[in-house]
Amino acid sequence: MFRSIHLLAAVGMLAATGCLSGSYDEGYKTSLERYRGESEFQRLHKEPKDLADARLTLRVPKLFDKEEKPDSKEQLSLLKDVPGLRITCRTEREAAGAKRQVVLSVGVVLDKESGVEDVKKRILDQVRKEKAFAKESWAAEAAGTGPAWSVLKLSGQQPFSESVASVPAIKNSEGETQIWVASDPDKKVSAVLEWRVPKELAAEVPLAELAGLVARTVEFKALAEQAKAAEPAKPGEPAKPGEPAKPGEPAKPAAP
Numbered sequence: 001m002f003r004s005i006h007l008l009a010a011v012g013m014l015a016a017t018g019c020l021s022g023s024y025d026e027g028y029k030t031s032l033e034r035y036r037g038e039s040e041f042q043r044l045h046k047e048p049k050d051l052a053d054a055r056l057t058l059r060v061p062k063l064f065d066k067e068e069k070p071d072s073k074e075q076l077s078l079l080k081d082v083p084g085l086r087i088t089c090r091t092e093r094e095a096a097g098a099k100r101q102v103v104l105s106v107g108v109v110l111d112k113e114s115g116v117e118d119v120k121k122r123i124l125d126q127v128r129k130e131k132a133f134a135k136e137s138w139a140a141e142a143a144g145t146g147p148a149w150s151v152l153k154l155s156g157q158q159p160f161s162e163s164v165a166s167v168p169a170i171k172n173s174e175g176e177t178q179i180w181v182a183s184d185p186d187k188k189v190s191a192v193l194e195w196r197v198p199k200e201l202a203a204e205v206p207l208a209e210l211a212g213l214v215a216r217t218v219e220f221k222a223l224a225e226q227a228k229a230a231e232p233a234k235p236g237e238p239a240k241p242g243e244p245a246k247p248g249e250p251a252k253p254a255a256p
Contacts, residue, residue, distance in 0.1 A: 040213065041059070041213065041217075043061055043062060043063075043210070043213065044059040044060060044061055044062065044213065044214065044217065045059055045060055045061075045062055046059070047059075048217065048219075049087070049106075051086045051087065051106060051108050052084070052086060052108040052110060052189075054221060055108060055110060055187075055189050055220070055221050055222075055223070056108045056189055056191055056218065056219070056220055056221070057217075057218070057219045057221075058106070058191075058214060058217050058218045058219070059214065059217040060089050060104060060214060061089075061104075061210055061214065063091050063102070063205065064089035064090060064091050064102075064104065065091050066089070066090050066091065066092070067087055067088065067089055067090075068087070068088040068089075068090065069087065069088075070085045070086065070087070070088075072088065074161065074168075075159075075161065075170060076088055076090060076101060076103045076105065076161055076196065077103070077105050077194055077196070078127070078130075078154070078158060078159070078177045078194070078196065079123060079126050079127070079179075079194065080126060081122070081126065082105050082107045082192060082194060083107045083109050083113075083119050083122050083123065083190075083192050084107035084108045084109035084110070084113075084119075084190070084192060085105060085106075085107045085192075086106055086107060086108050087105075087106050088103060088104070088105045088106070089103070089104045089105075089106070090102065090103045090104070092163075093201055093204065095198070095200035095201055096200045097164065098162040098163060098164045099162060099163040099164075100160065100161075100162050100198045100200055100201055101160065101161045101162070101196070101198070102196065102197050102198070102201055102205050103194075103195070103196040104193065104194070104195055104196075104214070105192075105193075105194040105196075106191070106192070106193055106194075107191070107192030107193075107194075108189065108190070108191060108192075109189070109190040109191075109192065110188060110189055110190075110223075111188045111223070112188075114183060114185075114188045114189055114190040115183075115185075115190070116150070116181060116182070116183035116185070116190050119181055119183070119190045119192065120138060120150055120181055123152070123179060123181065123192070124136070124137070124138065124152070127152060127154065127179075130158070132156055132157060132158065133154050136152055136154060137152075138150040138151065138152060138181075139151050139152075139153070141180070141212070141215075143182075143212050143215035143216045144215075144216040146182075146215065146216055146218060147182040147183065147184060147218070147220070148182060149180050149181065149182045149215055150180075150181045150182070151178060151179065151180050151181075151211075152177075152178065152179040153176065153177075153178050154176065154177040154178070154179075155175075155176045156174065157172050157173065157174060158172065158173075158175060158177060159171070159172055160172075160173050160175055160196070160198050162198075173198060173199065174198070174199035175196065175197055175198040175199045175202075176195075176196075176197050176199075176202070176207060177194065177195065177196050178193075178194070178195040178207060178211050179192065179193070179194045179195075180192070180193040180194075180195075180211060180215055181193075182215070182218065183220075184220035186222070187220045187221060187222035187223075188222065188223070189220040189221070189222075191218050191220070193211070193214065193215065193218075195207055195210075195211055
């Protein structure tokens, strides 16, 4: 009798140990994956950028220390017309006797013009005008669990901005341009990410890693989502913080 009780107790302890071990292994795996993800994204700014009235958000690499508006006269893009251009992030570094630019141009195309095939055609038509890229075509690229991306990877001789003795110039040199395009047809938003890295800075700026990392942070928002936050209060209800009130009602101040 006592022998049977001891045997059952031993089996129970072994089973419990196995369950605990399995739970520990699963928890450790989850923690490790989360740590790796957090470590990976440390190369990007923590706060996302809101573009096109927050219809698109994304996080950009910390290496960029300058921003240009769409009306900048400096030619940093391979494309003469980046669809929906909103902002150009760049950094300048010394390499091979000249100051050279690493650039990320971001376009956001909205509503009736946001059809992804039309956006891709506008880009490809420009790219193919360059003799070296006359036969280029789009390739599919996965970026986590987010939207599907179409990508052009253009390597070889192409025009890059550089400066020698404070004299800027556009010169043909070796390097890579990557153009990433994705859309959310339900929210009527398309994104265009154009990366440009001269060969001399390729080791410092691992484009193969950064392009996909930034693409994974892109989020689309519908116009309705933005309008909802600014809806006035219903009759008889006080306005929400920061929202306009109905006629005859005092507006409620925004929270500090």
